[in-house]
Amino acid sequence: GSGLGHRPAIQDVADGLDAWLVIERGLAGLAGTAPETSAETAGGPGGALAALLLMAGLPLATWLPPAFLEGGILHTFLQAGPFRWRPFLTACWHWWALFLLLAAAQGLATVLLLPPLVFAIAAGGAVAWIGLPVLALLIVAVLALTEYIRVLAVARSTRNPFQAFALATRFVFRRPAAVFGLYTLSLALVALLHALYRLGLMPLLPLQQWLLVLVVLQTFILLRLGTRLARLAGACTLLRHAEGELAGPEVVLEKASLDRRPA
Numbered sequence: 001g002s003g004l005g006h007r008p009a010i011q012d013v014a015d016g017l018d019a020w021l022v023i024e025r026g027l028a029g030l031a032g033t034a035p036e037t038s039a040e041t042a043g044g045p046g047g048a049l050a051a052l053l054l055m056a057g058l059p060l061a062t063w064l065p066p067a068f069l070e071g072g073i074l075h076t077f078l079q080a081g082p083f084r085w086r087p088f089l090t091a092c093w094h095w096w097a098l099f100l101l102l103a104a105a106q107g108l109a110t111v112l113l114l115p116p117l118v119f120a121i122a123a124g125g126a127v128a129w130i131g132l133p134v135l136a137l138l139i140v141a142v143l144a145l146t147e148y149i150r151v152l153a154v155a156r157s158t159r160n161p162f163q164a165f166a167l168a169t170r171f172v173f174r175r176p177a178a179v180f181g182l183y184t185l186s187l188a189l190v191a192l193l194h195a196l197y198r199l200g201l202m203p204l205l206p207l208q209q210w211l212l213v214l215v216v217l218q219t220f221i222l223l224r225l226g227t228r229l230a231r232l233a234g235a236c237t238l239l240r241h242a243e244g245e246l247a248g249p250e251v252v253l254e255k256a257s258l259d260r261r262p263a
Contacts, residue, residue: 067099067103068092068093068100070150070232071091071093072087072088072089073229074091074095074154074236075091076088076091078154078155078239094159095150098161102146102161118135139187140180140183140187141172143183143187144172144180145165147232148167148168148172149161149164149165149168150164151232151236151239152164152167152168152239155239171242182231189227193220193223197220
């Protein structure tokens, strides 16, 4: 019952990569499954290898759908004119490999760097009141930068991660007030949703009523997905407002269509 309410795989797919969600899943998994894992892998190295492959494969499986769809979503937000399926799907395929690589790098950095920072701040006692705002500002900056790498890659029709990183860094830090305001508001809304769900709704739900739990869970997932889409739409709107209408997505997709036509 409680597993349905707290560790749904579809939630990870809908969210993509939110830093605290990755840490929460990792720590909850370590705390909740360590005894069983020890018992299961005591029989030999085969069980340990299978567990490691499973731990490596599940995040990859949850990254694939968002990485594929994000190119089409960003193209839709950046383009002028009505929605069309063909450019959407072409953009999904065109930027899929780059966005999957970015998601893997972002997830790895989150898992390796964020827990030590959190534990160091927690062990600091009174100093934590200074460290927490700095950590929150760092999370906002990294999230804004990683998402603007994707936005600028689509807007500038590039699949070069270093070029997209340079463009995103220049854009984000030239407009810190607007960008940090957008991402701070978005993350505050996500934190509020988490608080309402975990502290307000889940303790009151009768876990025996699995259908009710499922409905509440899917509503929460849709709301989180909505906040992510709204954040990406806001980032694209801010870029278009700052630099005017962008023809890059249309140009690269038209070129890709022409390249596929027979001579």
